[in-house]
Amino acid sequence: MTRGMKIAHISDLHLSGRQDRRQLGDLDRLLDHFNKAGFDHLVISGDLSNNADAGDWQIVREKLESHALYHWDKTTVIAGNHDLINLEEEMRFYNALNPLLLIRKKAFDRKLREFCCFFQKLITGEDGGDNGFPFIKIINYPSVQIAFAAINTVYPWYPAENPLGARGSITSGQLRALSQKAVLASLRESFVIGLCHHAYRVYDTNSLIDQAFDWTMELKNRQEVLGLMKGMHARLVLHGHFHRFQSYAVDGITFVNGGSFRHAPQRYSEIVINGEVPGSFEQKFVMLP
Ligand SMILES: [Fe+2]
Ligand SMILES: [Fe+2]
Numbered sequence: 001m002t003r004g005m006k007i008a009h010i011s012d013l014h015l016s017g018r019q020d021r022r023q024l025g026d027l028d029r030l031l032d033h034f035n036k037a038g039f040d041h042l043v044i045s046g047d048l049s050n051n052a053d054a055g056d057w058q059i060v061r062e063k064l065e066s067h068a069l070y071h072w073d074k075t076t077v078i079a080g081n082h083d084l085i086n087l088e089e090e091m092r093f094y095n096a097l098n099p100l101l102l103i104r105k106k107a108f109d110r111k112l113r114e115f116c117c118f119f120q121k122l123i124t125g126e127d128g129g130d131n132g133f134p135f136i137k138i139i140n141y142p143s144v145q146i147a148f149a150a151i152n153t154v155y156p157w158y159p160a161e162n163p164l165g166a167r168g169s170i171t172s173g174q175l176r177a178l179s180q181k182a183v184l185a186s187l188r189e190s191f192v193i194g195l196c197h198h199a200y201r202v203y204d205t206n207s208l209i210d211q212a213f214d215w216t217m218e219l220k221n222r223q224e225v226l227g228l229m230k231g232m233h234a235r236l237v238l239h240g241h242f243h244r245f246q247s248y249a250v251d252g253i254t255f256v257n258g259g260s261f262r263h264a265p266q267r268y269s270e271i272v273i274n275g276e277v278p279g280s281f282e283q284k285f286v287m288l289p
Contacts, residue, residue: 005141008039009269011240011258012047015056026265031067045240046080046197072125080197085165090157108156134174143275147190153198168198168219194229194237
């Protein structure tokens with residue numbers, strides 16, 4: 001009998017160094033639980049670091065290694081805005097030098113490449129290289145074939161247009177890459193799971209203050225992202241960024257917000273994919289015992 005395939009999803013760790021021993025202990029406990037509970041794969045949907053510090057990526061890597069989870073087929077990580085943008089630094093540079101935006105864009109691209117190089121082993125399975133977004137992982141489990149399709153939705157800080165560095169966008173290059181016929185054909189036999197950092201759905205209340213807040217956090221071209229996910233026949237899209245554990249459906253696709261490990265380190269999202277009934281799955285939020 002096949003038991004299905006189990007995914008654990010966490011997000012928004014916002015680590016800041018090694019001083020917070022309690023937080024690091026919580027991470028150990030969670031990873032240990034994932035192993036004991038027989039999870040097949042872990043997804044971390046961005047904001048590993050709070051201040052775009054590679055030292056925090058290193059902590060995540062060490063923790064994954066110490067729990068034997070630092071393997072291509074065991075864990076997938078993507079970057080969040082807090083991994084790539086240090087807001088204070090952006091403001092300082094901007095106020096002091098008022099540099100050309102092109103220079104900031106180049107610095108952002110460098111940081112994104114640095115993230116991808118750092119986690120290359122989880123992107124391609126190889127140690128060296130600088131392959132980045134988008135990427136697809138197709139993994140065969142006894143009961144089902146899974147395809148993770150990861151996109152980067154973080155885009156550079158701009159003083160007027162992206163003042164907190166928290167708005168999201170997908171580049172046309174990524175859209176094009178994942179819309180190619182050969183790519184779509186390669187996904188046909190798989191249960192497809194889209195991964196991105198930003199939320200499709202923002203709070204969307206009628207309050208003006210909330211609307212202003214939504215604007216600073218929103219995924220600008222979310223219709224394009226939705227169209228891409230539909231084109232790939234994704235059943236699920238896993239994201240973070242809003243620090244809220246929630247799931248919602250849009251046009252037949254279930255979006256899961258993995259909340260925030262920083263704020264609720266005992267909580268995570270569990271997804272079980274039933275290989276016997278094509279396309280069927282169950283998702284729930286779980287509290288550690
Ligand atoms: Fe976050
Ligand atoms: Fe974020």
